[in-house]
Amino acid sequence: MSGTPIEDYLDELLRRTRSDARTARRLLDEASDHLYAAAAELQARGMSRPEAETEAVRRFGPVTPIARATAPVVALVCETLRAALFLGGCGLVAVGISGLVALVMNLWFGRSFVGGVSVFGSQGASVTETADDAVVLRVIAGLVGGLVLLGYLALRRRASSPSLLPAGLVDALGAAAFAAGTAGLAIVSAHQSAQTGTPGVGFPLSGALVALPAAAYFCVRAARALLAPH
């Protein structure tokens, strides 16, 4: 339901406030009094009512910093932990997907492409073991990541209020982490290629191939969050 700019703002403030009931009620009382007083003054200076309300809301400032400033520390800690759970889960799922990419590489290019990184040389059982581990252990990590993400979704469903963290922060952190992962793994792949040729290159390359689209995905999410009107 959309009301006037001031009513919409107060609704949003109520949704985002995490403090105890008395503090929340008091903050809403004060915000309401302030916004209506400001709008009345602006209207008396010649603005139309909708313009006056919009300007009063603009001057009052974004909701999130106010809600954050009144939130108890424990709410902010929980929020941060939830974000960490999300990013950690995404990271583990990406590791799992890189295991599937390694499986495809094993099938297409042979096991030495992934497993040739073994310290025992590029032949024999150690290569097979490394190539298989690159698949199995990563897929297990991915399954754990899936469970972590399910836990995150359950926690998010329980939390009734929108996030107190700055818009786009978590996505920007995700983009930075995956971009760093892409760069690091690409460098290791190039180094491995220079050292041994193709054997072992698939081990880091399978990770880089997953980290790159993940970085792009988080970049788009961050850009959308940062550019959205608040």
Added chain:
Amino acid sequence: MARGSLRNDVDLLLMGVLRHGPAHGYAIIAALRERSDGEFDLAEGTIYPALHRLERAGFVESSVKLTQGRRRRTYTLTPRGRKEFTAQRREWQGFVTGMRAVIA
């Protein structure tokens, strides 16, 4: 000498306005803007968490009155707040003096 954070500066400004007498949030913002010649044009909503913090610290106290059908909360500087204001102002003036001596 150590300078406090921006949070301390906002607290000092709010106490600076309230030392002239009780005021509600909207009047505090208007006074801040007027006395600073528009220099301190804060996001107006940010003063309320700061006022709540000052009240929890015992530096201001508040009371509610019904004005034009709305509940309006008025803040008053307490004696403890007045002492705190004096101490913070002294620190700020020392900082300004030091800065002036260096950059003048």
